[in-house]
Amino acid sequence: MTDTPTKTILVTTGATSPFPSLLSAALSAPFLATIRSLGYTDLRIQYGDCQKLFQTLSAAAFPSCGSITLTGFSFADDFRTEVTHADLVISHAGSGSILDALRFQKRLVVVVNGALMDNHQKELAEELGSVGYLVEGSVENLHEAAKKAETFEFKHFPAGGSGKFCDILDEEVGLNLD
Template sequence: MTNIPTKTILVTTGATSPFPSLLSAALSAPFLATVQSLGYSNLRVQYGDCEKLFRALSTAALPSCGSIELTGFGFTDDLRTEVTHADLVISHAGSGSILDALRFQKRLVVVANSALMDNHQKELAEELGGVGYLVEGFVENLHEAVTKAESFEFKHFPASGSEKFCSILDEEVGLNLD
């Protein structure tokens, strides 16, 4: 008997602000059909404080899951371990989550939470997407972003890139003091 390699997607919705629309998109029938067709076998969802919604959506999604193993968790002190086990990370556009995925050189789709004040996440996703570190996705077409990420030539984030990341982040939030 041969072991079939598994492919895992990690979806992070954030720890400080709920992101129910990303949760809904990641458990939608079009998304599940797409990831199954791309050979993913595990979908791991960090649902934050939206456990009730996750339970309801995952129950409704079971018929669409096919061979995909769906698991979820609210919060963890060790999100980096979750990231290291993922083949693809779909993340809210929180800077900490983005940086973790980039440091581990993971394929990364970032979805900004447009419900947040001043939409600073979108600016960060656009900037890092524009230089090739990630694919920017949207809740309306998350399945398309995952398809794009499969063939996208991601630029590797430099090991010493924290200075560059910080300067981009500072500029985007208006802290560039030059």
């Protein structure tokens, strides 16, 4: 008997600031219908401090999931392992999560949390998106961003790309990370 191949999406809402609107978008009927049509079989959601919201939304979304296996977790001791098993990463625009996905050359959709004050995430996402490392998405168009990521010609992040990433962060945000 052969194993059926899986196709996994990892959604990460972040560890330090709640992002309930991304969680809601990832469990919406349009998003679930889109990823099902794209052949995804597994949806893993890192929901951070929003466990009750995840439980409520996932129960409501269950009929829309169809054949998609939905699992969630608050935090991972080894987040990089989660990233390595994903075919597509949908991430809040935190620099650590972005860098992990880029290091493992994953298809990446980044959604900026507009509720954050002094939001440097937007500049970071725009800069990395403009050079082809990621697809910018929003909670309003998450299903369309996932569709775009399927055919988008992603630029591979260089193996020693951490320095380039720090340069972009420094240029956009004014951080001196050297």
